[in-house]
Amino acid sequence: MHKSNLIALYTLFRKEVVRFIRIWPQTLVPPIMTQSLYFLIFGKFIGSQINDINGVSYMAFIVPGLVMMSVISNSYVNVAGSFFSSKFQRSVEELLVSPAPNWVIIGGYVLSGALRGILCGFLVFGVSVFFTRPTISHIGLIVMFIVLTAIVFALGGLVNGILARKFDDVSIVPTFVLTPLTYLGGVFYSIALLPDVWRNLSKINPILYMVNGFRYGFYGFSDVNVYMSVGILVLFAVLLTIVNLTLLKKGKGLRS
Amino acid sequence: MSDAITITDLKKTYDDGTEALKGIDLQVKAGDFFALLGANGAGKTTIIGILTGLVNKSGGSVQVFGKDLDKQFNEVKRMIGVVPQEMNFNQFEKVQDIIVTQAGYFGIRRPQALADSERLLKQLELYEKRNVPSRSLSGGMKRRLMIARALVTHPKLLILDEPTAGVDVELRHTMWEYLREQNQNGLTILLTTHYLEEVEQLCRNAAMIRDGKIVANDSVKNLVNILEVETYVVNVDQVKSMEALNGYNAKAVDGTTFTLDLRKDQNVSQFVAEICKLGMTIHDFRPQGNRMERLFLELLK
Numbered sequence: 001m002h003k004s005n006l007i008a009l010y011t012l013f014r015k016e017v018v019r020f021i022r023i024w025p026q027t028l029v030p031p032i033m034t035q036s037l038y039f040l041i042f043g044k045f046i047g048s049q050i051n052d053i054n055g056v057s058y059m060a061f062i063v064p065g066l067v068m069m070s071v072i073s074n075s076y077v078n079v080a081g082s083f084f085s086s087k088f089q090r091s092v093e094e095l096l097v098s099p100a101p102n103w104v105i106i107g108g109y110v111l112s113g114a115l116r117g118i119l120c121g122f123l124v125f126g127v128s129v130f131f132t133r134p135t136i137s138h139i140g141l142i143v144m145f146i147v148l149t150a151i152v153f154a155l156g157g158l159v160n161g162i163l164a165r166k167f168d169d170v171s172i173v174p175t176f177v178l179t180p181l182t183y184l185g186g187v188f189y190s191i192a193l194l195p196d197v198w199r200n201l202s203k204i205n206p207i208l209y210m211v212n213g214f215r216y217g218f219y220g221f222s223d224v225n226v227y228m229s230v231g232i233l234v235l236f237a238v239l240l241t242i243v244n245l246t247l248l249k250k251g252k253g254l255r256s
Numbered sequence: 257m258s259d260a261i262t263i264t265d266l267k268k269t270y271d272d273g274t275e276a277l278k279g280i281d282l283q284v285k286a287g288d289f290f291a292l293l294g295a296n297g298a299g300k301t302t303i304i305g306i307l308t309g310l311v312n313k314s315g316g317s318v319q320v321f322g323k324d325l326d327k328q329f330n331e332v333k334r335m336i337g338v339v340p341q342e343m344n345f346n347q348f349e350k351v352q353d354i355i356v357t358q359a360g361y362f363g364i365r366r367p368q369a370l371a372d373s374e375r376l377l378k379q380l381e382l383y384e385k386r387n388v389p390s391r392s393l394s395g396g397m398k399r400r401l402m403i404a405r406a407l408v409t410h411p412k413l414l415i416l417d418e419p420t421a422g423v424d425v426e427l428r429h430t431m432w433e434y435l436r437e438q439n440q441n442g443l444t445i446l447l448t449t450h451y452l453e454e455v456e457q458l459c460r461n462a463a464m465i466r467d468g469k470i471v472a473n474d475s476v477k478n479l480v481n482i483l484e485v486e487t488y489v490v491n492v493d494q495v496k497s498m499e500a501l502n503g504y505n506a507k508a509v510d511g512t513t514f515t516l517d518l519r520k521d522q523n524v525s526q527f528v529a530e531i532c533k534l535g536m537t538i539h540d541f542r543p544q545g546n547r548m549e550r551l552f553l554e555l556l557k
Contacts, residue, residue: 098333
């Protein structure tokens with residue numbers, strides 16, 4: 001690996017991290033606000049009426065899902081928004097005229113986007129401590145799931161950012177795809193409680209595997225096979241990396 | 257002198273079917289200050305886009321300092337600094353950050369980039385503005401920022417796409433001086449401009465492009481010599497009989513001014529002598545308009 005490429009990677013990563021930290025009221029505070037409301041309404045007010053799930057209080061049960069929800073949306077939106085904005089302002093040309101290879105562009109955006117996602121997840125977890133005391137069974141799995149999920153959705157956000165032609169295109173996927181899939185991905189319930197049809201339908205939702213794999217790290221139980229969850233995450237990461245590399249090589253939406 | 261740029265049969269057809277380049281052949285020598293001239297839509301920016309990797313070519317080959325654009329894409333880009341026609345930096349980023357970040361993309365370590373950026377900001381009189389967001393700069397300052405950003409990567413070839421567009425006269429002259437100095441220090445410069453006076457002031461060689469084809473490629477001096485007729489504006493104390501100026505194409509503009517078309521075979525001193533014979537005193541004698549511009553129009557006829 002060429003040293004100058006590592007410097008370019010660090011430069012892009014640093015620039016992106018400085019950007020989202022500089023505008024922290026827009027990037028880091030909203031997830032804390034939103035997830036606090038979830039803890040309060042679903043966990044405290046409604047959750048107190050719901051029985052324990054596999055011996056875990058409902059409030060504790062939703063913690064991994066809400067953390068994961070924050071990781072997913074923030075890592076995705078960070079990369080999609082930032083990359084499209086650089087296209088819109090044409091500052092992406094600073095990167096395109098440089099000798100930085102495409103993997104550096106992907107690496108810089110994805111690592112910084114993933115970091116924002118993880119940071120938001122960490123903050124949401126911090127908030128959850130005010131409401132409950134989640135237990136930790138497999139710290140290694142927790143770290144692996146949060147990192148892989150953040151990377152996968154940052155990669156997805158980059159695909160969105162590359163292909164987007166207008167600002168609306170950046171918000172379509174989070175609104176109409178990610179949010180429904182996350183809500184239906186077992187954040188607030190165990191799919192074991194669902195009728196067969198819905199349970200089977202839920203199993204085609206990739207976010208279900210991420211949420212449950214992450215939850216397994218906390219409480220040691222899951223609605224799906226944890227190894228399959230890891231496999232799905234790795235598969236998505238590889239596929240989305242290939243898609244990004246192809247799009248950048250062809251210059252789709254970037255070169256005429 | 258080796259070639260900085262060798263372009264052979266370069267073609268570009270855009271997705272909408274527009275044939276922007278129809279087989280361009282062009283050589284720019286290392287160390288040259290070369291102008292690429294053409295009307296809007298002639299293909300100048302497309303050539304620059306291909307050289308810098310922002311436009312995919314449809315055919316032909318491009319070499320920069322012997323490196324092939326297709327085979328050594330990143331090595332080629334490493335040697336080029338570009339100042340585009342339109343502003344293309346993050347308007348919310350600070351001035352120095354923009355320069356330092358660009359250096360980082362080219363693999364230059366941050367301490368080195370900071371030192372280089374400070375030097376360039378001082379040279380281009382932007383140092384006082386280094387910590388302000390770029391959006392607060394004036395148009396001329398933004399142009400200079402883009403020059404600093406292009407130079408921080410230590411390019412061997414600097415490409416300037418209409419760098420003085422919208423820049424006031426005084427600043428334009430300061431920029432010319434700076435660019436001339438860079439060229440004297442060995443930097444090869446490829447310039448496109450609509451200020452044709454700029455070409456006469458700065459460039460040694462020039463190519464003219466029309467409808468995606470090169471229509472002239474020579475030294476600026478030789479190109480200027482193509483002009484058959486030079487038009488002058490003459491101010492005198494009082495315009496007298498023009499008919500007496502036999503063999504000269506002179507037209508009165510007002511009571512004290514006339515224009516004169518002087519062919520290459522006609523002598524200025526002889527004309528001045530004729531004027532004196534007629535009892536007119538010359539107060540001012542100057543070329544009308546820009547010679548390159550007239551040449552440009554001549555070639556594009």
